[in-house]
Amino acid sequence: MSQKLRSQQWFGKKGKDGFIYRAWMKNQGVPDHEFAGKPVIGICNTWSELTPCNAHFRELAQSVKNGIYEAGGFPVEFPVMSLGETLMKPTAMLYRNLASMDVEESIRANPLDGVVLLCGCDKTTPSLVMGACSVDIPSIVVSGGPMLTGKYEGKDIGTSDIWRFSEANRMGTMSDEALSLSEACMCRSRGHCAVMGTASTMACMVESLGLTLPTNAAIPAADSRRKVLAHLSGMRIVDMVKEDLKPSDILTREAFENAIKVNAAIGGSTNFVLHLLAIAGRIGIDLNLDDIDRLSADIPLLANLQPSGQYFMEDFYYAGGVPVITQMLGEQLQNCITANGKGIRENAKEACCYNEQVISSLDKPFKPQSGIAVLKGNLCENGAIIKPSAASASLMQHTGKAVVFEDIEDYKARIDDPDLDVDEDSILVLKNVGPVGYPGMPEVGNMGLPKKMLEKGLVDMVRISDGRMSGTGFGTVILHVSPEAAAGGVLGLVRQGDIIELDVPGRSLQLKVSEEELQRRRSEQKPNHPEFDRGYVRLYQQYVEQAHLGADMAFLRGKSGSKVSRDSH
Ligand code: FES
Ligand code: MG
Numbered sequence: 038m039s040q041k042l043r044s045q046q047w048f049g050k051k052g053k054d055g056f057i058y059r060a061w062m063k064n065q066g067v068p069d070h071e072f073a074g075k076p077v078i079g080i081c082n083t084w085s086e087l088t089p090c091n092a093h094f095r096e097l098a099q100s101v102k103n104g105i106y107e108a109g110g111f112p113v114e115f116p117v118m119s120l121g122e123t124l125m126k127p128t129a130m131l132y133r134n135l136a137s138m139d140v141e142e143s144i145r146a147n148p149l150d151g152v153v154l155l156c157g158c159d160k161t162t163p164s165l166v167m168g169a170c171s172v173d174i175p176s177i178v179v180s181g182g183p184m185l186t187g188k189y190e191g192k193d194i195g196t197s198d199i200w201r202f203s204e205a206n207r208m209g210t211m212s213d214e215a216l217s218l219s220e221a222c223m224c225r226s227r228g229h230c231a232v233m234g235t236a237s238t239m240a241c242m243v244e245s246l247g248l249t250l251p252t253n254a255a256i257p258a259a260d261s262r263r264k265v266l267a268h269l270s271g272m273r274i275v276d277m278v279k280e281d282l283k284p285s286d287i288l289t290r291e292a293f294e295n296a297i298k299v300n301a302a303i304g305g306s307t308n309f310v311l312h313l314l315a316i317a318g319r320i321g322i323d324l325n326l327d328d329i330d331r332l333s334a335d336i337p338l339l340a341n342l343q344p345s346g347q348y349f350m351e352d353f354y355y356a357g358g359v360p361v362i363t364q365m366l367g368e369q370l371q372n373c374i375t376a377n378g379k380g381i382r383e384n385a386k387e388a389c390c391y392n393e394q395v396i397s398s399l400d401k402p403f404k405p406q407s408g409i410a411v412l413k414g415n416l417c418e419n420g421a422i423i424k425p426s427a428a429s430a431s432l433m434q435h436t437g438k439a440v441v442f443e444d445i446e447d448y449k450a451r452i453d454d455p456d457l458d459v460d461e462d463s464i465l466v467l468k469n470v471g472p473v474g475y476p477g478m479p480e481v482g483n484m485g486l487p488k489k490m491l492e493k494g495l496v497d498m499v500r501i502s503d504g505r506m507s508g509t510g511f512g513t514v515i516l517h518v519s520p521e522a523a524a525g526g527v528l529g530l531v532r533q534g535d536i537i538e539l540d541v542p543g544r545s546l547q548l549k550v551s552e553e554e555l556q557r558r559r560s561e562q563k564p565n566h567p568e569f570d571r572g573y574v575r576l577y578q579q580y581v582e583q584a585h586l587g588a589d590m591a592f593l594r595g596k597s598g599s600k601v602s603r604d605s606h
Contacts, residue, residue, distance in 0.1 A: 047148035088121035090158035090229035104271025131477025140168025157181030162239035163312035182258035183350035184228035228258025235508030238305035245299035247375030255354035301333035301408035304345035306508025314587030333408025360388035470504030471521025483510035
């Protein structure tokens with residue numbers, strides 16, 4: 038096998054070149070036999086103290102290493118750009134494509150035969166998977182795991198409570214002291230957000246795509262079994278190299294269809310749409326928004342997890358996790374091959390649901406409606422999305438007058454203004470928060486309600502934007518409007534008082550303004566978003582695709598493969 042190993046094109050060489058490749062590695066205390074034809078496995082690590090959700094990854098990497106050694110591989114850990122959701126401005130999403138380029142080029146340029154992707158916080162999963170797909174050497178994902186459930190004043194809390202607490206604080210029903218106390222209660226252990234937010238959604242996505250060992254998604258970060266999974270994944274990648282089991286073998290169209298169905302059943306984040314489409318674009322699978330709507334339409338919501346339900350990822354793990362969902366969906370899923378070499382349904386054969394409160398069944402689902410509905414209409418010609426399970430049933434068909442905010446600063450300046458022209462039926466419209474317009478498409482789509490309306494006891498209103506929403510967010514929030522305002526979308530032409538008609542069952546979103554009037558407004562329209570003239574952000578603004586395509590950069594679609602390039606010296 039050593040003849041076929043990529044790494045042997047470095048370490049298997051005689052003379053000056055081989056000397057250089059090996060000698061500098063030896064300064065780390067690596068003995069000769071590590072270079073003698075063992076599979077070299079990269080551990081692609083997103084550890085960073087600026088990504089708190091991934092701050093325990095050095096320990097996790099050690100468990101992976103132990104497994105690789107045990108199976109006869111040679112592990113080499115390397116860092117890549119780490120995207121922390123909470124600290125990065127203007128939004129970690131702006132850098133997802135950049136991190137994916139880092140991952141892709143780091144893997145391809147180095148003597149690696151296989152790679153373990155250590156993923157945690159929201160964007161770290163798609164960026165690593167996108168990059169690995171564009172190289173397509175054997176790859177396995179190990180997620181960092183969710184935090185333990187937060188505990189505050191005897192109650193279970195998680196990230197979704199930030200939205201509730203901050204509204205309570207704005208209303209004066211929660212004091213500043215109480216709010217500050219709740220901070221440490223929410224994030225009380227290592228790991229990523231403990232609800233079915235984007236990080237958990239991504240962990241479930243990679244498990245349902247088949248890129249991980251079974252049960253990867255839900256084991257809490259603090260649970261010792263997380264390390265066991267990391268160890269076993271390290272062992273398994275060595276065999277994956279021997280079997281030459283690559284992402285393109287696992288990520289078939291059927292695997293994407295499975296992931297869409299599982300995402301519906303767990304009430305996964307709306308960000309799933311962007312990341313799944315981007316991954317499909319890298320591996321060369323033709324997938325679009327309509328597939329996501331169609332395939333999730335008949336799947337009920339099985340998991341009772343926040344933000345769509347009540348429980349947390351810890352509860353999900355104890356109830357049996359993704360394998361139980363897989364088993365319950367049964368024949369609706371195809372038995373696609375997964376990282377352990379077995380079919381996904383075969384892996385779930387022994388699964389058992391230990392808590393029907395947390396994971397319900399197809400006969401008695403937690404909610405009949407789930408998934409992600411894709412809307413079309415003159416306001417979103419290429420589509421917009423809404424997550425019905427996290428929205429208000431009473432607003433699924435709704436007509437109201439637009440209250441328009443030109444950008445996020447405009448929203449912040451006026452939302453609590455007592456003179457804001459808004460009523461109970463109004464629809465809040467936020468422009469210029471799309472991929473190009475912000476830039477980077479931040480999670481501001483679930484904008485808070487006007488104080489005036491909160492005081493009237495209103496808890497939800499229809500909100501529309503070209504931005505995203507945190508996977509932990511909820512409400513009747515229409516997101517990812519494409520084309521975005523900054524790319525000439527009709528969203529940019531909406532004016533205060535225009536009538537908007539939403540019909541989720543009919544999958545339609547219409548601005549009730551005549552085509553002549555829209556043409557007139559278009560001729561008066563001036564760009565109203567920042568434009569960058571240097572660096573990565575310039576590249577991003579120039580090449581980023583719209584949300585309905587996954588917001589990857591056009592030139593990153595597809596793969597360059599794993600061919601070893603020309604010599605360096
Ligand atoms: Fe990292 Fe929520 S902030 S997962
Ligand atoms: Mg997020």
